[in-house]
Amino acid sequence: MTQDHFSDWQHAQELAEAMIPIVGRLYRERDVTIRIHSRSLVNKSAIDVLRTHRFVRHIEGYELSIDDTSAILQAVAALDLGAATIDIGRLAVAYAASDEGLSVEEYVARELADATGENKLADVGGKDVVLYGFGRIGRLVARLLVEKAGSGNGLRLRAVVVRKGGENDLVKRASLFRRDSIHGHFNGSITIDEENSTIIANGNAIRFIYASDPSDVDYTAYGINDAILIDNTGRWRDREGLSQHLRPGVDKVVLTAPGKGDIPNIVHGVNHEGIDPAERILSCASCTTNAVVPAIKAMEDAFGIRSGHVETVHSFTNDQNLLDNYHKADRRGRSAPLNLVIVETGAASAIKKALPNLEATISGNAIRVPTPDVSMAVLNLNLKQATTRDEVFATLRQASLEGPLKRAIDFTSAADAVSTDFIGSRAATVVDGNALIVNDDNAILYLWYDNEFGYSTQVLRVIQQISGVEYPELPKS
The missing domain is CATH 3.40.50.720 (NAD(P)-binding Rossmann-like Domain)
Known part of the structure; x- marks a missing residue:
């Protein structure tokens, strides 16, 4: 039995090693980024590739087979592709569920038709x-x-x-x-x-x-x-x-x-498609706004929101003092590595700027804590309808897989997840499925976010959007 496990591991590692040069060539030569459930495989090691396959169990409920994704990747590489972002994980799951009798090559060619041949994206230059x-x-x-x-x-x-x-x-x-x-x-x-x-x-x-x-x-x-x-x-x-x-x-x-006055506050995944091409100055809002707005949008669309409150548990930042010293703001002069510090937050007003059609009033407060990175937003929502924990769980999990919010929202069902697990997360927010609390029309969401790296990734996505080099994401939802 032990030998069988090791043989399986060696087989999977061999496939992962074979995938790496294919992923690299597609990226360097054709500007094609290969992902598995929104996680890029570019510049990743064989172990990283295998770890990404295993992570899918937190979303789909089972581990993705590298035999399946390897076959999909081979079919992708054989196509006359233009610049695109291609999720071979989603392709593999959809192909396994299809009953059309198509070969892997036929199925992939059909699903990626928008990025092949005459449909290839025109080179817009750097x-x-x-x-x-x-x-x-x-x-x-x-x-x-x-x-x-x-x-x-x-x-x-x-x-x-x-x-x-x-x-x-x-x-x-x-x-x-x-x-x-x-x-x-x-x-x-x-x-x-x-x-x-x-x-x-x-x-x-x-x-x-x-x-x-x-x-x-x-x-x-x-x-x-x-x-x-x-x-x-x-x-x-x-x-x-x-x-x-x-x-x-x-x-x-x-x-x-966060921008002041009439400067648009953009949260990618929520309102980035509404950017006025003539606008020359815009804001990517704050890391906290990027963390809570996608989840609020998903909940508003599914259940409606009457009111809510967001409490941010935020890592300390450079605008606090290491040791007690004068600071122009209240409380921030106290030692950041030694204290929990209540601070003001503009997240509530920023939510309104990003979601102007949201009728609900969302209040907010923030506590700075003695950790250097990764924060949490606790989102307490009073909904317009009663629901169940299973329904909210499924809604947020699905939002992380399909639709416009899938790059902004990630999802974990890991029972022992803690803040350091999310260092380097490229999502604006990660829903902690196990921490979710729902009582009739009240839902409490726990949202992890790397307030440095996750936010920086959101900034880059906005830059891609306004630059004209935002490549199509395939397969389509």
């Missing part, structure tokens, strides 16, 4: 991206942009604008980019060209521009044109302040914080 600031979110977005470089025809991180911090500034910034105490080492190679103020990450040349104010920079002088600038400093949050970035070479400005 889009320049500039980061204004290089803090926690800036460095993670930079990692994601480098990771998503693909064939070079998509988003291209061209420059980072920072204030010079002193001697060896570039070396120190490269070190922070290379090593992260929470998110680990950068997946690849980083070299430094100090003479040209450039960091080369996996072949991507990123110019560091030293400036203390937006008006100091002419991006065209660096060969940058029609760029999307991502302001991750939070220094300006209104239209007047952010308009300073609309300099030569910059086309649009995206803020990684």
Whole structure:
């Protein structure tokens, strides 16, 4: 029996190893990203591939067979594909459930017809991206942009604008980019060209521009044109302040914080398709807004919401003090690693901006806790109809699999899940199915979210949307 288990493992590992070069070629040569239930297989090891297959049991209720996905991937690779994101996990599950008598090749060709032959997406060329600031979110977005470089025809991180911090500034910034105490080492190679103020990450040349104010920079002088600038400093949050970035070479400005006034707050998966193409300044809202709005949307669509409250249990951030010291805000001056700290939150008002048609009133509060990353939102909803725990469980699980929210919402039924399990999660929010409480018309949802990496991934999705390099996701729901 033991030998049988080991033989099965060796067989699965052999298939996973054979999948890796196919996934890599599709990505580099055709801008095709292969996923399994929204989890990318690009640049993953054989063990990562097998772990992804096993994770599916938390969603589908059973472990996905690598024999099935391997056959699907072979059929995908044989097609004349254009740029696309293809979920071979969903294809494998759907093919197993079909009774049409089609071969794997016939079924895959039909399901991916929108990305093959004459239907291939036209090459829109690359889009320049500039980061204004290089803090926690800036460095993670930079990692994601480098990771998503693909064939070079998509988003291209061209420059980072920072204030010079002193001697060896570039070396120190490269070190922070290379090593992260929470998110680990950068997946690849980083070299430094100090003479040209450039960091080369996996072949991507990123110019560091030293400036203390937006008006100091002419991006065209660096060969940058029609760029999307991502302001991750939070220094300006209104239209007047952010308009300073609309300099030569910059086309649009995206803020990684809640926007004030008439600036649209975008939560990808919820309202990203309604972005006005003429809008030049927009916001990706906050990490907490991105965590709660998708779940609220799913619950509103299924059951209706009369009212609710969100309590955020949030990891401490850079705007708190390590030790007790003066701070302009109440309570934030107290030591972050030693205390639970009640802080104000704008999540309730931001929910209204992202879901303007929501009639329900959602209140909110937040508690900062002594952990460095991964937060939780406890969402207490009074529904317009009575329901059951099983119905809510099924609704949220399905939202993580199908429909517009599937990239924003993830789902876990792991009985022993804790916060560190979600470091590096690429979803805006992860529903904890086991923690769900439902009593008639009241539902309490527990939502995990990596307030750094998950949010950065949402920012990147918005950038892809407004850049025109948002590739079709197949198979269609």
